[in-house]
Amino acid sequence: MKFRDAEFEDLPAIVTLLADDHLGAKRERPDDPLSHAYIDAFHAVNQQPGNRIIVVEDSDGRLSGCLQLTITPGLSRTGMTRATIEGVRIRKDRRETGLGGKLVEYAICEAKKAKCGMVQLTTDAGRSEARRFYEKLGFVASHIGMKRTL
Numbered sequence: 001m002k003f004r005d006a007e008f009e010d011l012p013a014i015v016t017l018l019a020d021d022h023l024g025a026k027r028e029r030p031d032d033p034l035s036h037a038y039i040d041a042f043h044a045v046n047q048q049p050g051n052r053i054i055v056v057e058d059s060d061g062r063l064s065g066c067l068q069l070t071i072t073p074g075l076s077r078t079g080m081t082r083a084t085i086e087g088v089r090i091r092k093d094r095r096e097t098g099l100g101g102k103l104v105e106y107a108i109c110e111a112k113k114a115k116c117g118m119v120q121l122t123t124d125a126g127r128s129e130a131r132r133f134y135e136k137l138g139f140v141a142s143h144i145g146m147k148r149t150l
Contacts (some may be wrong), residue, residue, distance in 0.1 A: 069084070090103070
């Protein structure tokens with residue numbers, strides 16, 4: 001397996017991964033052709049410093065997982081830079097193999113290289129298995145996350 005930054009050609013596979021669960025199926029559109037909204041978003045992510053989409057590729061060249069890593073400088077906590085992990089997905093046939101943990105740990109190593117003092121993430125309240133997964137990796141539910149759809 002190989003961890004690397006996503007390339008534009010990976011975008012359809014990434015969107016398919018994002019859509020491949022009970023919540024993603026309701027909000028993602030892995031249509032062919034792919035919506036220009038995904039294409040524009042992919043380019044915007046890559047143009048913004050500190051933003052990366054990381055994928056894991058199997059030895060056969062297929063994508064097995066993805067996540068987005070965002071590095072954000074901040075003033076609070078004595079000017080601490082933090083990393084945010086979002087959109088973590090592992091292909092169904094590769095779940096429960098430890099691959100998800102390796103992908104998140106890779107992102108954490110990348111955050112350390114960027115001199116981050118903290119890694120944060122949110123998981124949907126309906127994803128109880130995901131919460132247990134992140135707790136096993138050392139994440140603590142220390143805050144109450146809130147979102148407002150615009």
